Amino acid sequence: MWKQLIMTAGVGVLLFQGQTASADNMSPQDLVHTEQSLEQTKQRVKDTKQSIHAIETKLGQIDRRAEVLREKVEDISKKLEEMENELVPTEQSFLARVVSSVLPSAKAEAAEAEEAHQELVEKKKQENDTLKQLKEEQEQIESTRQDVKRSHDEKSKQYQKQANQLSDLKKQYEAMAPARFLMPAEGRLSQGFGPASGQFGYTFHNGIDIAAKTGTPIYAAESGKVTKVGSSGPYGNHVQIEHNVDGQKWTTVYAHLHKVDTKKGETVRQGESIGQLGNTGNSSGPHLHFEIHKGDYNFSATSAGNAINPMKVAERLGGASPVKSTF
């Protein structure tokens, strides 16, 4: 019954904290689905980023081509203007023909002038054709540029949307995953998750310490299988439990126990007692050292590694847990 209470209270907390509406319809598959869409969205964001880059490269090429065209058009227009000045006016050419009918030397000169005139006319025609072609290309390139620019704007919008989705999914995922675990003991938080002084041989504390009286019951944070029971080393008497939550493997660690009430290979239910809080191993007073790993147990003395801050669990479930946390 308490588990139901927790779920209800958990959802209440989620809603109260202004989470997305999907938290309202949490199903056991949600975690897996969220993880899958997270991966897919990540890939989509990557793809969109790549196509935006390709579009920007294309835009650059188009702009360079447009600049070359603009220069060419200017050049040809100038040339045409010059030709215009060189061309012999028709009346002048007519006069030359009249004179040439009288004077033979003028005749030859007129023929030459006529030939030069024709050449210029021909050249002018060619240049005009080139100009026309260039202007057509310019128009085409301008329209391509507009298309590309439009697709760039669309992709950018899409990218922004996907990036927002990704960030929402990440928040949702982070909010959902640890909500599956219970705080394993009642007590006072004596050391949090995060960077540590290094005086005990580690510069990152990848769990939390819950201080309480020796003998305080320790509960399994989630249903699972006991994969390790140890009695020596820095952890002293300790238990490791492997959990499968919607296909995702998680491992929890309970250290410095006074007494262990379970054994390797045993299946435990969430909230079931697995031992008593104590002061064994590297410990300077009775407390529980509790770790949550996403995946297999994995120790790092210098970083979080795959460990998750269990305080997120306490914040989420609070007083709804059968284990009343006082932190």
Ligand SMILES: [Zn+2]
């Ligand atoms: Zn600790």
